[in-house]
Amino acid sequence: MPGGLGLARTPTGTALVRGALPGEVVRVGLRPRKNHLEGQVLEILQAHPERYPEALPPTADLPLYYPAQLPLKQGFVHEALVRIAKLEFPLSPIQPSPDALNYRTAAQYALHPLGGLAYRKPNSHELAKIEQDPLIAPPLQEAFRLLSHGALSSLDEVVFRGSLYEGRTLVGLIGGEARFCRRTAQTLVQEGLAGVVWAEASPKGRFRGRVQHLAGERGLLEEYGGVLSTVDAQSFAQVNPKAAGLLYREAAQIAGGGERAVELYAGSGVLGLHLAERFCEVIAIEINKDAVRRGEADRERLGVSHLRFHRGDSRELYTFTPADLVAVDPPRSGLSAEVMQAIVQARPKRVLYLSCDPATWARDVRGLTQAGYRLAFARPYDFYPFTHHVEVLSLLER
Numbered sequence: 001m002p003g004g005l006g007l008a009r010t011p012t013g014t015a016l017v018r019g020a021l022p023g024e025v026v027r028v029g030l031r032p033r034k035n036h037l038e039g040q041v042l043e044i045l046q047a048h049p050e051r052y053p054e055a056l057p058p059t060a061d062l063p064l065y066y067p068a069q070l071p072l073k074q075g076f077v078h079e080a081l082v083r084i085a086k087l088e089f090p091l092s093p094i095q096p097s098p099d100a101l102n103y104r105t106a107a108q109y110a111l112h113p114l115g116g117l118a119y120r121k122p123n124s125h126e127l128a129k130i131e132q133d134p135l136i137a138p139p140l141q142e143a144f145r146l147l148s149h150g151a152l153s154s155l156d157e158v159v160f161r162g163s164l165y166e167g168r169t170l171v172g173l174i175g176g177e178a179r180f181c182r183r184t185a186q187t188l189v190q191e192g193l194a195g196v197v198w199a200e201a202s203p204k205g206r207f208r209g210r211v212q213h214l215a216g217e218r219g220l221l222e223e224y225g226g227v228l229s230t231v232d233a234q235s236f237a238q239v240n241p242k243a244a245g246l247l248y249r250e251a252a253q254i255a256g257g258g259e260r261a262v263e264l265y266a267g268s269g270v271l272g273l274h275l276a277e278r279f280c281e282v283i284a285i286e287i288n289k290d291a292v293r294r295g296e297a298d299r300e301r302l303g304v305s306h307l308r309f310h311r312g313d314s315r316e317l318y319t320f321t322p323a324d325l326v327a328v329d330p331p332r333s334g335l336s337a338e339v340m341q342a343i344v345q346a347r348p349k350r351v352l353y354l355s356c357d358p359a360t361w362a363r364d365v366r367g368l369t370q371a372g373y374r375l376a377f378a379r380p381y382d383f384y385p386f387t388h389h390v391e392v393l394s395l396l397e398r
């Protein structure tokens, strides 16, 4: 089901079960929650006929052979539209990921106290050591090998950001003190990693505190749908560049053209660079300064002078109206009430909505349809094989 949990009805109520696939018979340890029961699979008594038999990291909550994952993901988006947006709409078929394994170009791991890399078990502080990660792309495999054997126990986490285009990987070392990491960073670069940054472990979140460059490169070029964009270890970029490239291309095709497009939640403006082929002016609004810095550098390198960045909040859309198109790609929480209001007041002819959460997307589609827009196109995209996550590309028109 959406959220990556199995659903079961029991005599004492509904149970949400981590690790169970639809139709499986499992033995589960259950705990009562406020309105339901929750648990973890202890033993699989009758497995799904398509269950994937090889080892996967604990974040892979959809362990099915790849073709069996796709109809489930299509179903998550359809179900969100019917249940939340109250719409029966003919979704276009899901676009599979070009690679089902070895696709991720970003990953983060905890450091195990006994050495090696580990995952935090879902909803717990316990660490599960991992020997390999079949979901990460080839350039990250080498970084994984190097850091699995390093003596890094003073750190909390390591972050990898690789590039398929350059075949190299940047590493972020998180926690401890920068001065104790400098020598390790230089060795890692000598051993073939592209660059290393250090970041303090901050309660505000990863890379929200002090960040210091330690060795090698600060950024790498990555290809997204024919556009070369800079990526770094500390700011957002899509982690499946081949799948994201397909989405950006289709997004630009369905967006039409016109005088002005405004892109909200723009990151480093990769979508904006695609839209710039069809609009006389594109404004990219993004709150994160590192993402804006990367985007400005890309725009200059590519000579796209009619794409401009505004570092600020998406609520500031009103400063850049009128617009023919407003494009949004918000975090999982979707559009805030203020951004929704700003879009409705701006009255663009078209709203291009990219989403990484079908439930909040469906909520916002409902809001936009109530404000006079109609859903004209929607296609699920699979950026995260072997997980329940699914992206949506959609277009609304008024």
Ligand SMILES: C[S@@+](CC[C@H](N)C(=O)[O-])C[C@H]1O[C@@H](n2cnc3c(N)ncnc32)[C@H](O)[C@@H]1O
Residues within 6 Å of the ligand: 236, 237, 238, 264, 265, 266, 267, 268, 269, 270, 271, 285, 286, 287, 288, 291, 312, 313, 314, 315, 329, 330, 331, 356
């Ligand atoms: C899902 S990412 C999309 C980035 C970009 N469209 C891409 O595909 O690479 C969401 C982005 O929204 C930015 N963001 C979050 N809240 C924001 C806000 N209130 N106003 C502007 N940008 C925001 C984040 O920094 C992040 O870069």
